[in-house]
Amino acid sequence: MAMLKTLRLAVPAxxxxxxxxxxxxxxxxPDRPITLVVPTAAGGGVDTQARALAPAMEEILGQPVQVVNxxxxxxxxxxxxxxxxxxxxGYTIAASASVSLIENPIxxxxxxxxxxxxIIGTTGQFQVAIVASADAPYDTWEDFVAYARENPNTxxxxxxxxxxxxxxxxxxxxxxxxxxxxxxxxxxxAPTLIAGDADVSISGGIHTPFVESGDLVVLLSLLSTGDxxxxxxxxxxxxxxxxxxxxxxxxxxxxxxSDDVVAALEAAVHTATESERFIETMDTIQFPVAYxxxxxxxxxxxxxxxxxxAVLAE
Amino acid sequence: MDTxxxxxxxxxxxxNVLFVAAGxxxxxxxxxxxxxxxxxxxxxxxPLTYAMNPVSAIGFLVGIAKGxxxxxxxxxxxxxxxxxxxxxxxxxxxxxxxxxxxxVKAMKIAIIASTIGDFCATWLLIFLTAPLANxxxxxxxxxxxxxxxxxxxxxxxxxxxxxxxxxxxxxxxIILASVGLEIETGTQRLTFGSLLVFDGLPLIAxxxxxxxxxxxxxQFEEQMSLRKGGEPGQKSLDLKTGEENRVTGxxxxxxxxxxxxxxxxxxxxxxxxxxxxxxxxxxxxxxTRRLSKDPDSFGKGNIKGIAAAESADNAVIPSSLITLFAxxxxxxxxxxxxxxxxxxxxxxxxxxxxxxxxxxxxxxFGSMLLASVLMLLIGWIGMRLFARVITIPFTxxxxxxIFFSVVGxxxxxxGVFGVYILVVFGIVGYFLKRFxxxxxxxxxxFIIGPQLELAVRQSLIIxxxxxxxxxxxxxxxxxxxxxxxxRVTWSTVKRITGPTLSExxxx
Numbered sequence: 001m002a003m004l005k006t007l008r009l010a011v012p013a014x015x016x017x018x019x020x021x022x023x024x025x026x027x028x029x030p031d032r033p034i035t036l037v038v039p040t041a042a043g044g045g046v047d048t049q050a051r052a053l054a055p056a057m058e059e060i061l062g063q064p065v066q067v068v069n070x071x072x073x074x075x076x077x078x079x080x081x082x083x084x085x086x087x088x089x090g091y092t093i094a095a096s097a098s099v100s101l102i103e104n105p106i107x108x109x110x111x112x113x114x115x116x117x118x119i120i121g122t123t124g125q126f127q128v129a130i131v132a133s134a135d136a137p138y139d140t141w142e143d144f145v146a147y148a149r150e151n152p153n154t155x156x157x158x159x160x161x162x163x164x165x166x167x168x169x170x171x172x173x174x175x176x177x178x179x180x181x182x183x184x185x186x187x188x189x190a191p192t193l194i195a196g197d198a199d200v201s202i203s204g205g206i207h208t209p210f211v212e213s214g215d216l217v218v219l220l221s222l223l224s225t226g227d228x229x230x231x232x233x234x235x236x237x238x239x240x241x242x243x244x245x246x247x248x249x250x251x252x253x254x255x256x257x258s259d260d261v262v263a264a265l266e267a268a269v270h271t272a273t274e275s276e277r278f279i280e281t282m283d284t285i286q287f288p289v290a291y292x293x294x295x296x297x298x299x300x301x302x303x304x305x306x307x308x309x310a311v312l313a314e
Numbered sequence: 315m316d317t318x319x320x321x322x323x324x325x326x327x328x329x330n331v332l333f334v335a336a337g338x339x340x341x342x343x344x345x346x347x348x349x350x351x352x353x354x355x356x357x358x359x360x361p362l363t364y365a366m367n368p369v370s371a372i373g374f375l376v377g378i379a380k381g382x383x384x385x386x387x388x389x390x391x392x393x394x395x396x397x398x399x400x401x402x403x404x405x406x407x408x409x410x411x412x413x414x415x416x417x418v419k420a421m422k423i424a425i426i427a428s429t430i431g432d433f434c435a436t437w438l439l440i441f442l443t444a445p446l447a448n449x450x451x452x453x454x455x456x457x458x459x460x461x462x463x464x465x466x467x468x469x470x471x472x473x474x475x476x477x478x479x480x481x482x483x484x485x486x487x488i489i490l491a492s493v494g495l496e497i498e499t500g501t502q503r504l505t506f507g508s509l510l511v512f513d514g515l516p517l518i519a520x521x522x523x524x525x526x527x528x529x530x531x532x533q534f535e536e537q538m539s540l541r542k543g544g545e546p547g548q549k550s551l552d553l554k555t556g557e558e559n560r561v562t563g564x565x566x567x568x569x570x571x572x573x574x575x576x577x578x579x580x581x582x583x584x585x586x587x588x589x590x591x592x593x594x595x596x597x598x599x600x601x602t603r604r605l606s607k608d609p610d611s612f613g614k615g616n617i618k619g620i621a622a623a624e625s626a627d628n629a630v631i632p633s634s635l636i637t638l639f640a641x642x643x644x645x646x647x648x649x650x651x652x653x654x655x656x657x658x659x660x661x662x663x664x665x666x667x668x669x670x671x672x673x674x675x676x677x678x679f680g681s682m683l684l685a686s687v688l689m690l691l692i693g694w695i696g697m698r699l700f701a702r703v704i705t706i707p708f709t710x711x712x713x714x715x716i717f718f719s720v721v722g723x724x725x726x727x728x729g730v731f732g733v734y735i736l737v738v739f740g741i742v743g744y745f746l747k748r749f750x751x752x753x754x755x756x757x758x759x760f761i762i763g764p765q766l767e768l769a770v771r772q773s774l775i776i777x778x779x780x781x782x783x784x785x786x787x788x789x790x791x792x793x794x795x796x797x798x799x800x801r802v803t804w805s806t807v808k809r810i811t812g813p814t815l816s817e818x819x820x821x
Contacts, residue, residue, distance in 0.1 A: 041650075048657050072728060073495065073512030080509055081729075107500055108512070155776060161500045181455075181775050182498040184768060187650070190641065195454040197776050209642055209664045284662060 029090055029261050033064040037094040039078025041071035045205065045285055049124055049249055050095035052281035056272035061264070074160060075100025076110055084112060088254040090261035093120065097204075098248045102305045103162045106312050114301035118257040119250060121269045122297045124282060125290035126247035127205035127228050130170075130220040130237075133193040141219040141235050144200065145174055152177040157198035159183045165312060166202060166222070166245050173241040190216060204247060208286040222246075229288045246304060248290060250297065266294045317676060324369050324677025325684055333370040334681050337377025338688050339696075344378075345385025346700050348526045348715045350722045351398035352382035353518065356651045368659040368674055373681030375655045376631075379648050380432055380685050383591070383628050384693055387424035387620070388700045392417055394533075395526035395715055397722075399517070399757050400591035400627045402525060403599035406754070407612060407619030414615055418559040418701060423569060423617045424624045425693035426561070431577045431625035433686040435632040438581055440679050443640045443668075450585045450637050453787070455776055459769035460788035461586065462762055464795045465593055467802070476750070477806055483751040487759025490515060497768055510731045517760065519727030522719045523736040524753050528743030530715050537708050569621035572602050576622045580629025585637065591630040592761055596754070598626035632682065638663045639675075 034057075038050045047069060054065040070078035075096050086092035094117075101114045130141070138144040148154045156167045158180050171178045181198050183189075190210045192198050200219065208230050210216040218231040224244035228234060238244040251269050253262075272278055273291045282289050292300060324330070337359070344355040355378050363371035382397070390396040391408030404424060411420040438446070453461075493504045494514035505511050576598040583594040602622035603612045612619050634649045642653075642664025653663045661671055668675050706714070723736035746753045782789070 070728065071513070073509065077509055077512060077728070108495070110509075153778065179775050179778065181772050182768070183772070184497055191451050191637075192455070194451050197454040197456075197772070209662055213664065215641075281657075285657060286662075 029264055030061050030063040032091065033066055034061065034090070035082075035092045036065050036067050037078055037082045037092065037096075038067055038069050039071065039075035039082075039094065039096050039100055041069060045126075045287065046075075046095065046097050046249060048281060048285055049278075049287065052278045053095065053123060053251075053269070053272050056275040056278050057268045059275075060268040060271050073108065074104040074162075076104050076108055079117075080110065080112070083252070083254055084116065086254045088118065088256040088258075090253065090257055090265060093251060093253040093265065095123075095249065095251055097126065098122075098246070098250050098301060098304065099162055101250060101252065101301065102308050103312075106309060107161050113305045114250075114252075114298070115305065116255055117252040118255055118262060118294075119252050119298040119301055120262060120265045120294050121251050122248040122290055122292040122300070123251060123269060123273050123278075124249040124287045125223070126249075127203075127208060127230070127287065128222040128245045128247055129203055129205075129207065129218045129228055129231075129234070130200055130222065131189075131193065131203045131207045131211070131216050131218050132200045133196065134215055134217050135194070135196075136199065136217075138219075139217045144219055145176070148174075148176045148178070148199075153179045154199040155179050155181050155197070157181045157183050157189070157192050157201035159186060159189060159201065159204075163202040163245070166243060169243050169311075170220075170237060170241060173243070202245065205287060230286065248292075248297075248300075249287075250301065262294055320673055320676045321680040324673060325373070325680030330370045330373055330677075330681060331684065331688075333366060334373040334377045334685050335688050335692065337374040338381035338685060338692050341378035341381025341383075342385035342388075342689075342692060342696060342700075345382030345397055346388035347718050348389040348393060348395035348397060350382075350718055351386060351518070352379050352648055353398075353651065354722055354725050355379075355382045356648060363655060363659075368661060369677035369681060371659055372652070372655055372678055373685065375652055376678075376682055377685045377688070379631055379652070380628065380689055381692070383631055384425060384428040384432075384624070384689055385700075386627075387428065387624055388421060388697075391420045391424065391620070392701065393711065393715070394529050397522075397526075398592070399521045399525075399761065400595045400630075401623070402592075402754055402757065403595050403623035404620055404627070405525075406599070406623075407614070407616050410613070410615035411617070411620075416559055416615070418697065419561060419565075420615075420617070420620055421697050421701065422559075422561045422694075423565070423620050425690060425697070426566075427569065427573050427576065427621040427624040428628040428693070429686055429690040430573050431580055431627070431629035432632065432689065433683070434577045435581045435584070435629035436679075436682045436686055439632040439636055439639070439682070443636050446585055446636050446640075448640075451641065453586055455769050455772040456785045457787045457791070458586070459766065459773045460785075460791035460795070462766040462769055464791045464798075465597060466758075466762055466766065467795050467798045477802075479750065480752045480755045483746060483753065484755035484759035487756040487761075488763035490520075491760045491763040492767070498771065510728060514764070516723075516727035516732050516735055519723035519732035519735040520739045520760070521757060522722050523739030524743030524746070524756065526715060526719050527736060527740030528747055528753075530712055530719075531740065531744050532747055533708070534712055565617060569618055572618045572621045573625040575602065576625030577629045580626035581633045583626070584630035584633025590634075590761070591627050592757070594630045595623040595627040596758055598622045639667060640664075 036050060036054055038047050040046045050067055054067050058065045070082055072078065079094060079096060079100055083092060083094045101117065105112050132138065132144065138147045156178050158164050158167060164180060167178065167180060183192060186204065186206050189201055189203055189206060193201055194215055202222065207216050207218065211218055211230060218228065218234050221228045221234050221236040222245040223236065224238055224246045270291060273289050279289060340359065341352065341355050344350050345352065356375055359375060359378050363374055366374065386397040386401040387404050387408065390401040390405035391412050394405050394409040396402050396405050408420045408424065411417065491514065493511050495512050496503050579598040579601065580594045583597060599619060599622045602618055603609050606612065606618065631648065635652070638649045638653055642662070656663045661667060661674060719736060720733055723732040724730070726732060727735055743753055746756065
């Protein structure tokens with residue numbers, strides 16, 4: 001009997017909740033833990049940043065933010081299996097490199113791009129640059145180009161296919177003949193260059209401590225705007241050839257999230273990027289904090305996707 | 315004197331000793347659970363270290379890594395279900411010993427070999443980090459290709475009775491390892507359009523399936539037939555602690571050279587980024603068997619087999635940290651996870667670490683040596699406790715192992731997909747074992763195949779325009795490889811044409 005009574009009370013209550021759910025949901029958001037999908041294995045740059053961001057967001061939102069790692073295929077496995085199909089209720093969001101949203105899906109022939117996600121903001125910028133061993137007979141971009149002209153088929157180490165079209169475009173602009181050495185795993189960058197197995201490589205940012213220790217030198221910046229944090233004086237490929245390889249840390253969610261939820265998350269991300277812990281972590285792994293609002297980031301990534309598609313379609 | 319004071323002040327505090335011991339204990343327990351290994355243990359433990367001070371946090375993580383590597387031997391020896399590929403050779407001799415009632419002795423040998431391997435490699439890390447890292451960095455792609463081909467020839471040494479069956483399963487391993495995106499152009503290979511295998515089949519889920527699940531099914535079958543035959547379905551294993559389980563001075567003298575060799579092999583292989591514990595323990599096992607006067611006694615319960623595998627397996631851990639500490643390059647999966655732990659505590663692994671955080675580094679070295687000693691203590695005392703696993707009725711053991719195998723495959727194999735892989739390779743493993751195909755060469759093929767492919771393809775581009783004499787290290791390894799191949803061919807020819815042929819057909 002008692003159970004029946006409870007049921008009788010519960011049914012109208014549930015109905016009331018259901019009726020007002022659409023209005024109440026956004027106001028009460030978040031009322032349960034949020035999952036932050038990181039589409040790489042635990043331990044990399046993206047993961048470290050996400051794990052610094054999560055506790056700061058937690059404090060602001062008042063609900064736990066749980067990091068879930070699902071690595072594979074340059075981030076496309078995690079985005080496709082956990083983020084795209086999730087409910088756009090704001091309880092599943094992702095922290096990924098923009099290369100997992102733009103270049104990798106194109107190269108792998110997958111049918112999604114930043115347009116198919118709700119972009120909440122960007123939080124950091126990868127220090128993409130062309131680097132070489134400090135022992136090499138050149139330590140500026142000018143010297144390297146001269147060296148590469150005299151010695152055709154310089155070996156360019158390609159970590160991931162994403163960098164191959166960039167390398168070819170730069171070589172073409174300078175009229176160089178190059179040989180591309182395929183590689184895998186960011187950790188192999190420094191040893192490959194130091195051992196002399198390749199002449200130059202494009203680094204996504206992990207070169208900075210090696211530059212500080214004197215093992216590697218930076219030759220050319222690949223940022224679309226602004227200077228590299230640790231080596232602001234190197235020339236920029238954007239200025240020389242109009243070529244860049246921008247990669248940012250993006251916070252995103254499934255398409256169709258309500259404006260209220262996006263606003264709540266946007267505010268949390270913004271405040272979190274200004275928190276002491278996040279800034280400290282970013283300083284340790286030597287990434288500049290680069291915050292963009294939801295609107296700015298959406299515009300930025302969509303433009304980047306359009307131009308990348310045009311380049312890769314050639 | 316100051317150095318010693320710093321080490322003592324940082325690492326021999328009650329707080330730190332407790333955390334290192336907790337790490338070892340936790341690692342040992344997780345390692346001793348079939349299907350779970352160090353990567354799972356360390357990945358789960360990283361969030362637990364948030365509130366600790368850096369020295370204790372890293373000591374705790376190192377303790378977990380060391381403890382679980384040693385703990386893996388327990389399930390490998392007692393129930394023939396290694397938690398990781400690197401403990402497979404331990405099971406090859408450990409399980410036969412356990413069946414002879416010498417399980418405790420096998421575990422003792424394992425823990426002694428683990429501790430010595432680990433302890434010596436830790437000193438290597440402390441004193442030779444800088445010079446060894448410079449050597450490791452000079453090992454380029456061409457040298458790596460030569461070393462991998464050399465390691466491949468151990469397949470032949472490990473293929474058991476039938477060389478052709480060993481080669482067949484090795485080739486199946488290589489073919490399955492080619493699943494995923496091809497490295498140079500990104501072409502899909504054998505993916506059938508499924509995104510989940512773009513990065514290849516998950517090794518750990520597959521290895522647990524092929525080793526632990528298949529073994530449980532085989533043991534289940536054995537129990538059923540025992541029951542049908544009117545005998546009670548009791549475990550045939552028996553845990554004696556009497557005379558025959560004592561490790562004598564003679565035993566120690568027998569395994570001492572093996573342990574020394576295992577430590578060198580593990581220390582050397584751990585130094586080369588990406589080669590890892592599995593290759594080290596197989597290589598050490600293969601080498602010991604090849605050098606033995608009585609190679610046929612291996613696989614039937616030779617304590618040298620356990621000593622070879624375990625010393626190399628544990629020596630890899632400190633050694634794979636050498637390139638991490640000196641250059642910021644993690645030499646193994648576990649080193650990469652530790653690197654994440656470092657970063658979380660505000661320390662960037664790499665060349666600047668020693669200069670910027672000398673006190674932390676001394677404290678860490680102290681903790682690592684402490685971990686070696688504690689590992690021996692906890693392993694030795696805990697042995698009786700862990701050994702009770704074989705007194706568990708088979709019904710519970712079976713369900714427990716399957717349960718933990720599913721958990722391990724889920725954690726390390728990309729969620730539910732890992733569980734499917736576990737089931738499929740459980741079935742594959744069952745048939746491999748049933749028809750006497752070597753699952754060992756299968757796993758080695760799977761691990762080395764893709765690395766070798768990448769190294770060879772890179773080398774072909776790199777060597778353009780250079781002379782063969784630019785690569786003396788590669789030449790040396792090439793000659794050794796040829797020597798091994800000739801020896802194996804010679805002994806195979808002798809075996810086929812020799813008088814032993816009829817004996818072999820009879821058996």
